[in-house]
Amino acid sequence: MVFDSFENNFQSESGSVFILASGPSAANFPLQEFPSIPVMAMNGSILKCEADAVQPSFYLCDDPRFIESRFWLAEKGVRQAKSTAMTADCYDRLLSTAPACLKNKHLFLMSRVNRYNRRAIVSDKRFAWSIRNDPHLHSYFSVFHAKPNRVGFSTNMAKGYFGSRTIPIAALQLACHLGFNKVFLLGVDLNQSSGRFYEQGDEALPSTLDKDYEEYILPSFRFMAEKIVSRGEFEVFNLSNSSRLPSSVVPPMCLADLRACIQEPD
Known part of the structure; x- marks a missing residue:
């Protein structure tokens, strides 16, 4: 494999x-109504792109367990997207199951900050202290508690990205890295009981949303809202009407307001 930088x-x-993302609220969104807006898909949400005949600008995955159990969806994502961003272990899993899909594709290697083989290179506290003056890597820092030091946001993916137990946070960091200034979240419902729009019942993959939401997911979105979001420079809106995210963290937007905001040309 050859990776772009x-x-x-x-x-x-x-x-x-x-x-x-893959929350149920994405299922009926009229994605084809906004052809000029790029789409970043991830995991199984590629099926929405396929159904709406939309080619994603990026396909993301950083969970090797998803590749192992749903490799045909990852293969579909790589084949359909203009570019792909995955972690090394995800590429390795895909290479062992569907190597042909990676041939002649535009690939980027995602690397988590301060991690090698998913283990910390230095303590999270020491790393958070070391980046306190970095213009692109932003993190909480706590002397007394370990978990806040794991929460952060990268505005330059060449320096790595912060994991948060949910792939939309990685996509937000990529969107900021690329220079987009208005980000609209689709299917970021984050409700474990609601599942994913493309799978039902016993065939659904296990989820850790309820386990990780309070400790990692919500703090990561809140950090972004407090430290990264800036009016006119980087704004994030939630198009899900059933999202677990508080409106104080990511402001909601209805379809009518989106249409007015985008003002798609005829």
């Missing part, structure tokens, strides 16, 4: 972007 697309885009 994130340095080559840093701040290369502008305008709006959809981040498409």
